[in-house]
Amino acid sequence: MRLVGLLVSLLLASLASICDTYGVPDVNWRALSESQLAELDNYDPLPEPETVKAVASRFDVRLFKQSSWQWRIMHEGRITTSKASAAAGLLEPAAALILGVPKTLCGHGKALGARAKLKGVGRLGEERFGELVGEREVEGLGLGGVVERAKGKKPYYPHIGSVRMAWGRSQESTAIAVAADYFSKLGGRVEEVGLCLTEGDDGLFGASPDGIVRDGNGNIWALEVKNHCPFAEGRGAKAKKLDRSERYIVRDRSAPESVMPWVIPQLMLESYAVGEECQGAVLVRLTATMGASILRVKRDDTYIQELLKWLRLFNTRYLGDEEPTCDFFADEPGHREFVEKTLELASGDNVEVVEYVNSKEVRRPGGRTDSLFL
Numbered sequence: 001m002r003l004v005g006l007l008v009s010l011l012l013a014s015l016a017s018i019c020d021t022y023g024v025p026d027v028n029w030r031a032l033s034e035s036q037l038a039e040l041d042n043y044d045p046l047p048e049p050e051t052v053k054a055v056a057s058r059f060d061v062r063l064f065k066q067s068s069w070q071w072r073i074m075h076e077g078r079i080t081t082s083k084a085s086a087a088a089g090l091l092e093p094a095a096a097l098i099l100g101v102p103k104t105l106c107g108h109g110k111a112l113g114a115r116a117k118l119k120g121v122g123r124l125g126e127e128r129f130g131e132l133v134g135e136r137e138v139e140g141l142g143l144g145g146v147v148e149r150a151k152g153k154k155p156y157y158p159h160i161g162s163v164r165m166a167w168g169r170s171q172e173s174t175a176i177a178v179a180a181d182y183f184s185k186l187g188g189r190v191e192e193v194g195l196c197l198t199e200g201d202d203g204l205f206g207a208s209p210d211g212i213v214r215d216g217n218g219n220i221w222a223l224e225v226k227n228h229c230p231f232a233e234g235r236g237a238k239a240k241k242l243d244r245s246e247r248y249i250v251r252d253r254s255a256p257e258s259v260m261p262w263v264i265p266q267l268m269l270e271s272y273a274v275g276e277e278c279q280g281a282v283l284v285r286l287t288a289t290m291g292a293s294i295l296r297v298k299r300d301d302t303y304i305q306e307l308l309k310w311l312r313l314f315n316t317r318y319l320g321d322e323e324p325t326c327d328f329f330a331d332e333p334g335h336r337e338f339v340e341k342t343l344e345l346a347s348g349d350n351v352e353v354v355e356y357v358n359s360k361e362v363r364r365p366g367g368r369t370d371s372l373f374l
Contacts, residue, residue, distance in 0.1 A: 021250070023374065024248070024374045027166040030366070031171050032177055037173040042183075043180045044190070044191040056129070058199070064195070065192070066194055074206070078197075079205050080195075083114040085265045086111045088311055089328060089329035089335060091111065091262065092326060092327045093326065098343060099343055120319075154374055157248070164231075171286065175226075175227055175284050176190060178292045178362055179225070183215055188216035205269065207222075210225045221279055221281055222271050224263070224267060227286050228286065234248065252288050254290045255293040259297055264297070272308075282354070283296070290359060294355040297351055298351075306338050
């Protein structure tokens with residue numbers, strides 16, 4: 001019977017691949033724009049960067065939008081959430097196996113990449129924060145430009161990773177609106193925020209949540225959104241005959257009601273950077289057509305201090321001539337326990353499933369078509 005079941009499954013999968021529709025992903029599909037998000041009456045946007053007239057402390061830095069040159073300048077030389085899991089050794093093969101990190105998101109190259117972004121790069125000290133005011137960029141800290149595709153041309157996506165990244169960026173405002181709409185029903189709001197710097201450590205640490213949630217009970221939470229890409233790479237004979245950027249199919253799935261262990265460092269660092277009053281993080285997991293889940297992760301200060309310990313060690317040990325080897329923290333006393341604690345915080349009483357949001361309740365501007373392809 002098992003053999004029959006297996007054969008039936010293979011047959012169905014084969015038929016599905018034959019019937020699949022292929023195309024170039026429309027990563028902007030019915031996405032709420034940043035300007036549309038800013039117009040919502042339950043969302044508080046930041047001022048335009050050029051209207052910020054004074055930056056006297058680390059708290060004023062968070063007034064700069066995440067699309068501003070000031071925000072990008074302030075990231076240089078700092079360990080922020082994009083580097084935290086790698087620098088803490090959680091994406092190394094041994095730790096990633098325990099945490100169940102997908103192969104595309106882990107590997108020793110992640111730590112080497114974090115090191116490359118930090119090594120030999122100075123960071124803007126508080127005594128120079130005043131230079132962030134105005135329209136010019138800080139002298140000596142240049143920024144790369146954005147490469148745009150020619151008008152009228154379809155985008156080229158060489159692999160599924162590029163599609164996922166583009167989808168995540170484009171759909172961010174839509175996911176933030178999910179949180180704003182839910183918490184406004186409870187008397188709360190969502191606020192836009194820039195880079196939040198932590199106290200001490202010479203400004204080494206910072207985090208940029210996707211927003212700050214005021215939940216209606218007087219509590220503050222860091223907001224993080226994850227947009228789940230509905231596309232997958234087609235593998236059949238039909239796909240091989242198509243242009244590389246057209247070999248994608250739709251495989252949308254229901255919104256997960258769980259927290260990925262490898263994002264725990266991100267959520268905890270965001271909670272810490274927002275401030276002492278922050279209770280933890282709200283995580284929105286949004287799909288294209290299958291709704292969204294809203295989860296809440298409690299802040300754990302003991303874990304945060306342990307995380308900072310490993311990040312400081314990475315900073316002092318590996319930003320000089322010494323390069324981290326594979327599984328660089330695996331033999332350090334206490335690191336295995338740190339990995340296991342990371343796994344623990346992603347489940348159980350520390351995580352609350354707040355709400356499931358039906359797809360019909362997700363703000364999505366009307367599009368020319370319901371098709372997810374261009």
